[in-house]
Amino acid sequence: MRVLIQRVKYGSVIINEKVVGEINKGIVILVGFHKDDTEKELNYLYNKIVNLRIFEDENKKLNKSLIEVNGEVLLVPQFTLYANCKRGRRPDFIEAASAEIGKILFNKFLDLFKKDINIKCETGIFGAEMLVKIFNDGPVTIILDSKELCH
Helix, strand or coil, X not given: CXXXXXXXXXXXXXXXXXXXXXXXXXXXXXXXXXXXXXXXXXXXXXXXXXXXXXXXXXXXXXXXCCCCCCCEEEEEECHHHHCECCXXXXXXXXXECCHHHHHHHHHHHHHHHHHCCCCCEEECCCCCCCEEEEEEEEEEEEEEEHHHHCC
């Protein structure tokens, strides 16, 4: 499982000219799933993300988590995070989860955020053509890969 996290002042997902998800201060999470991912990766990265200290304290140090700042989450499915560009010019997605498995994992990951009553969570739509607006704050952008972190 791979996530790209961007701290934002605003984020939204637009599909067919309609806003389907929108947040203010918080994080936009682009999430892609590996073909071997399980709930272990989902739980691990969920806990890592909500407790990651990427928000500034009163001294301008990155010492506060999403939970501590009452931040919001915009979760966007992004299978292209598993693009392999080692050979040729066209990326392959052999390591990415199938659409069927990816959708199941995405919904389970979304459920982890939705169950937390302290976090407002909005989302894109799995498999849809989306326009994602991100007003990156900082900019702060972090990449997490479950294969590097929890194995």
